[in-house]
Amino acid sequence: MFMDVEKKVAATPLLDELEKGDWPSFVTEIKKAAKTSKMAQGLLEQVEASYVEKIGHWKHGGIVGVKGYGGGVVGRYSDDPERFPDAREFHTMRVNQVPGFFYTSEKLRALADIWDKYGSGLYNMHGSTGDIILLGTTTENLQPCFDALGEIDFDLGGSGGALRTLSCCCGEARCEKSCIDAMDMMYDLTMHYQNEMHRPAWPYKFKIKISGCPNDCAAASARSDMALIGTWRDAIQVNQEEVRKYVAAGMSMVHVCRKCPTEALDWDAKTETLSVKTEDCVRCMHCINVMPKALHIGKERGITIQIGGKAPVVKGAMIGWILVPFMKAEAPYTEIKDLVEKITEFWAENGKNRERLGELVERLSLATFLEGIGLKPLPQMVSAPRANPYIFWKEEEVVKNG
Amino acid sequence: MFMDVEKKVAATPLLDELEKGDWPSFVTEIKKAAKTSKMAQGLLEQVEASYVEKIGHWKHGGIVGVKGYGGGVVGRYSDDPERFPDAREFHTMRVNQVPGFFYTSEKLRALADIWDKYGSGLYNMHGSTGDIILLGTTTENLQPCFDALGEIDFDLGGSGGALRTLSCCCGEARCEKSCIDAMDMMYDLTMHYQNEMHRPAWPYKFKIKISGCPNDCAAASARSDMALIGTWRDAIQVNQEEVRKYVAAGMSMVHVCRKCPTEALDWDAKTETLSVKTEDCVRCMHCINVMPKALHIGKERGITIQIGGKAPVVKGAMIGWILVPFMKAEAPYTEIKDLVEKITEFWAENGKNRERLGELVERLSLATFLEGIGLKPLPQMVSAPRANPYIFWKEEEVVKNG
Amino acid sequence: MARTDFGPPNYKTMLPPIITRNYGKWLYHEVPQPGVLRHVSETGEELYSVRVASARLVSSDFIRDISDIAEKYCGGFLRFTTRNNVEFLVSDKAKLEPLLKELDEKDYLVGGVGLSISNIVHTQGWIHCKSAVTDASGLTKNIMETMVDYFTGKKSVPARCRIAVACCVNMCGACHCSDIAVVGIHRTIPRINHELASKICEIPNTIASCPTGAIRPNPKMKSIEINHDKCMMCGNCTVVCPAIKIMDPENDGVSIWVGGKVSNARSKPMFSRLAIPFIPNNPPFWPEVTDAVTHLVETWASNARPGERMGEWIGRIGWERFFAITDLPFTDKHLDDFTHANTTFRSTTQFKY
Amino acid sequence: MARTDFGPPNYKTMLPPIITRNYGKWLYHEVPQPGVLRHVSETGEELYSVRVASARLVSSDFIRDISDIAEKYCGGFLRFTTRNNVEFLVSDKAKLEPLLKELDEKDYLVGGVGLSISNIVHTQGWIHCKSAVTDASGLTKNIMETMVDYFTGKKSVPARCRIAVACCVNMCGACHCSDIAVVGIHRTIPRINHELASKICEIPNTIASCPTGAIRPNPKMKSIEINHDKCMMCGNCTVVCPAIKIMDPENDGVSIWVGGKVSNARSKPMFSRLAIPFIPNNPPFWPEVTDAVTHLVETWASNARPGERMGEWIGRIGWERFFAITDLPFTDKHLDDFTHANTTFRSTTQFKY
């Protein structure tokens, strides 16, 4: 069987070039898989053709999937099945990753065994949204593969007009800066919204990402319709002793203080003390980042919620903006769930087909959106108030006249 | 005659309140005029009514004007001539002010004599665009008044879809910071464009304003479709002796340097010298403003041209943006005139009715506009390049394909 | 036929000899006392400019009076400023004190120079404009009445504070870049006289005149109708069709905007932004408006750093802090919903509580 | 019927005991050597994380190999990062050196921590996406090949530099906020197979799918046509109608964007902005792209201040200076012409020559 496969491998001179060098090679990975997988071989051949012709060879899949789910699988077919028979069908399964991307070798091996059996033996660890991407299987293998994955507790993630697979940074598991239990929050919300994730019922995709602090290591604000970012409300914890050590070690407090966006930091060289004006601190993390041993996040912790983040298609990219400046965030995260429901309901009702949340709010106006979900306007939601005089007034706000 | 007028003055209790206090009172001024002018009286009565009823009483004028001109007069009629017979007709004449607003008493007296004869004896010194506003006369008096004004060399300014009356700061006449001869430039351009000013032939108003330096005392960038702002290209002239005097007098160089937007300023306390990194200086004027005795504008002078400035109607206000970073500006200002012609031609051809230049450029794109007037793109024209991936490519830029 | 296209008087014939001699040669200036500028030329000559307040809306008497003064002390030479003050140009230093004395006796207000609050750039209002939602002259008189000490220099400010008043959103004063702007606004949609409209309304033009597409035809009445939800009360349609009226004494009033600037000094020019969405018209004193402006000026003056203009101060502390310090309510009206609205949304976790 | 809606494995069962014990108790961290993180807990325990590069597109062999290693040195515990690197979680300090040794022997690249250039966030490309204009994996391999020393710490950088690659403007990698982004773009408008379109194109939907309204019906052919001047080559219509094709090997290629960031550290998040409008696809090495990226990284690294990311550096010196220093041509393509274009125009006289 092995030999048999070997023989068939077509020459891939261009791709072979990319096996060279120090950086890990995706070509080498595909070839490893191709040793035992016809599909991986087919992929290799088709991609080589793309390299020669400078064009892709995939066409959009019809709807394929598994029983009971409306998503989690992306259908893919070669646009030239005669030429690339082994790549004829090449669907991907989006498998919901473990929050924080933590795994045991045991789990990974089990996964590999299943995927070698039902698929190409190729993966993306991980997809940009966060899923484990099982890259390439046939329509007929989808269901058995899914069933087998279930045996080892791996479920599918989201696709289509649904809640997409959440992702988060490692949070409290491996980071001193985490203001929240990011991984637990992701796990809890994921379990709570299984139906919303597996059965698309919304105008378009909806993404939630969670970062433990404003460093935003999950890149949540740029990539999610709803970003939950850990933050705090009280004072940064300062250990003056450790600060002095950093200074002794040669750190320039002038430079550190100069980079504080709000001049909240001040270093008194005489008394050798660092003062932080809490009311001016905007929790940008800078000082904590450069002096992790000396400075620590505050004690009264919660999240800032940003909404509207997305890529350019089609109204232009957006970075999420503040909807809720501060919210406590302890299990079972009821307040967060209530808000998610309010938002998605409003969006489901008012959103056009393929209109992301951010685009909807832009179209209807932030004021209308806030009214719709029952939040009151706050200056923290904007960087500045309106500069144009075109204020809308409701009939009930003015004196009735003929 | 005098007594006779007196009697008729109706009571104006609300306006009378505004004669009190220290700040000069427009009511007192109107009353002074009303002593001899029926029209001023009529105005007083109608405005009192407006104060009582909280509503204006003017309606749009039909086209009124003087022979040979298409503008310079704003027609005004009372919306209730029965009630305010003396305000029945109340047209204003926009009289082109002297560049820099310099006058001799003789000239002003001559003007007053004419206006007492043909109009209300009321003025705006000056209108927001810059004109002397002769406030209130009748249709029949327009021509004789204009003829009389001609005798003393006062011509009308612009109105309607025409070049509007220019204005400028006092420039070299009374300011050490002026990089250009603002007043001469205004005078020269005004004389050159008399036809464009007096015979509306454009989609909408077109305004040119001139400031001698980036302090922009003529508020040109906010209020003109084309703002000519004096600037320089070489180094700021520094007199270290005088700088030291400012320091000796207690000026904090730390604070001065901190306010430089580009960190181009540096004060060496040891050698007591102020250094200016010319390549980093963006000529914001700050340091020159605070130390006029020590710092002086550079020697290689010219203008920065900003276009598109305007009030909100109807696409939103715009602050003029840079079209030409630097241009020499010596009489007869040929280069400037060529550009004005290119711009107004493009606008006249492509602009919709009531579309200001800035709105046109926004609609067609800056690239299209630059191509249209034959200027090449420069990074100085924008604060940042595009962030969206929707680049337009012309057919001739790419390889033809089936 | 009369002379045409001869333009304004040549400025050269309007300049005092000292300016003609030192044109383009000025070296520096000082402010020896409030309201007075001393410009020194490289020739050593010095010019004193004395700035006095004006109502802008003036009479022939006023014109003749300042002419008298100019003749007595300035060889008949004077000028006006871009903010409508009058400047007496004194070339003979000996005449400075007597001039100031006479101005004081005649109750002219000397000031508006340097770190002060100068005259208000304003517009026509009920005095002359058909679009006026309020009266610019009245507002200006009342506001400056409360600012007199800042004009004369009795009270000081951290930086210039440019106040502007416009009687409608056309903003003829170009309020849109002022430290403090008072702008007349409507709060109700235009009312249509269908009777009249059916006769004179050029329906396509009227529909086209609406920036938000709020106007649609009303075939039954051969007229038009306005969609309330889409109408932003800009009044543009009223310019095009006389059958449309938007004036509404009960609901019209003024809004207050802050933080704009024009100069490029230190910071870039900035737009004025909404502070107070609405204050009713309350002539002759508009007390709510003058109180609001005074409050804004005092809060800024007591909190800003030296040299920090309103918008620079707010830029440093942040708008959330501005609304907290001024104790002004932040409402749905403050949220931008116009073309570039989402560029004003706060796309960062950085904010102050 | 199979089990559904049971979600991912519970993370608690995937954590090494040391993390379970110190969950939420970490006090601080250090970077004892490139690629290694030392997190210290308030309990005094310390965890060593060793980060190694991954191609992201990996095989079962790779999965099993890192599992072997994890079992040998980490009790079988490992994780992946949000930038697709692998992290071995070492609780027994004694095993750190041996682990690093084996990784070195097996040619794993250790690095990507702290001040370094970490892995590239990228997308499917020709490997799996129907919309791919270029190949993300190939670009990533080639670019990182030139960045290896910045990854391993042999060469240092002033701050983090996040590189992203997306094979089309959908930007699945969310390139729009990266220090350097490489994005596949089209330069020709879609071509319509009228024959096919007349049969299968849902014309109204297709017309509606165009953000710029560039598509109009072509009744004669029962098809549609595209207005070249209005088409911004976004490809959106091709998702809706299979009869529309936009792929064009000769004219498709990549664009390069710079200065974006996501973190709120110091400065607010920023969008990446256009640096180089177009570079042709040149597989397998894309030399023009790797040269451009190297040039950008080196110019930034040698000019920025410590701690200054690409966008912060450009923000300080100004874009006009950026184009001068990098010697990149500034063209009409760099001028924004999309929705908020005029917010990018320079509304000040402040600029550098």
Ligand code: SRM
């Ligand atoms: C697989 C993945 C890229 C990868 O290699 O990692 C991916 C692949 C596709 N994305 Fe994506 N997107 C992926 C993460 C993203 C992200 C990043 C994220 O989720 O954090 C974004 C930017 C954030 C966002 O959503 O705005 C993203 C923005 C898009 C867009 C633009 C959406 C927008 O509103 O701007 C499209 C276009 C569309 O939806 O029609 C899109 C569409 C697609 C499609 C379905 C295009 C298509 O119709 O074929 C791609 C399927 C490729 C395939 O055959 O598998 N994908 N896509 C990522 C999902 C893997 C996973 O589940 O973990």
Ligand code: SRM
């Ligand atoms: C008289 C004056 C106000 C004043 O009291 O000083 C004025 C008065 C009018 N302006 Fe203005 N504008 C005056 C300077 C301005 C300025 C300031 C400037 O020119 O520097 C602006 C802002 C800058 C600009 O042009 O954008 C200005 C922006 C407008 C606009 C909005 C234009 C826009 O594109 O946003 C309109 C509306 C229109 O044109 O329909 C307008 C329209 C009007 C009309 C004609 C409204 C009308 O149709 O009745 C006003 C006539 C009032 C009257 O009866 O005299 N006026 N107008 C100013 C002209 C006096 C002079 O010639 O010196």
Ligand code: SRM
């Ligand atoms: C007389 C006048 C020009 C004219 O031809 O009429 C003028 C004259 C001077 N201006 Fe101005 N500016 C004049 C209107 C303006 C305007 C326009 C306006 O207010 O509508 C501006 C832009 C306003 C804005 O930015 O919103 C203006 C922004 C400046 C600045 C920058 C202020 C700032 O810090 O932002 C300076 C520099 C300074 O103050 O040191 C300046 C400085 C000066 C100096 C000191 C220049 C000099 O060396 O002579 C002049 C002395 C007057 C003074 O101190 O008040 N002038 N100046 C105008 C007097 C108006 C008035 O009666 O108060």
Ligand code: SRM
């Ligand atoms: C492991 C990881 C989170 C995870 O759950 O996987 C992570 C972990 C840490 N990040 Fe991060 N960041 C990780 C992705 C990110 C991302 C997301 C991305 O790159 O796509 C960002 C936002 C990127 C951006 O701003 O564009 C990110 C922005 C930061 C920052 C702010 C950087 C800045 O100066 O702007 C810090 C603070 C610092 O560097 O001092 C930071 C700091 C850290 C610290 C030092 C936090 C801590 O105390 O443990 C962690 C050590 C890792 C290191 O030094 O590289 N982490 N970090 C991610 C590693 C990715 C990788 O393999 O390289």
Ligand code: SF4
């Ligand atoms: S986002 Fe904050 S908490 Fe999460 S890993 Fe990054 S620094 Fe740590």
Ligand code: SF4
């Ligand atoms: S966290 Fe940021 S804002 Fe707060 S003090 Fe530190 S540097 Fe300043």
Ligand code: SF4
């Ligand atoms: S703009 Fe400049 S030159 Fe003109 S008056 Fe103001 S400071 Fe002087």
Ligand code: SF4
């Ligand atoms: S003019 Fe402005 S930018 Fe130039 S050095 Fe002075 S303060 Fe700095």
Ligand code: SF4
């Ligand atoms: S601001 Fe409006 S009301 Fe006032 S003068 Fe200008 S157009 Fe007329």
Ligand code: SF4
């Ligand atoms: S007021 Fe303005 S927005 Fe309202 S209908 Fe008239 S033109 Fe349209």
Ligand code: SF4
């Ligand atoms: S960026 Fe475009 S081409 Fe690449 S995976 Fe995403 S949708 Fe497909």
Ligand code: SF4
């Ligand atoms: S590519 Fe985009 S812009 Fe062009 S026609 Fe298709 S949808 Fe419209």
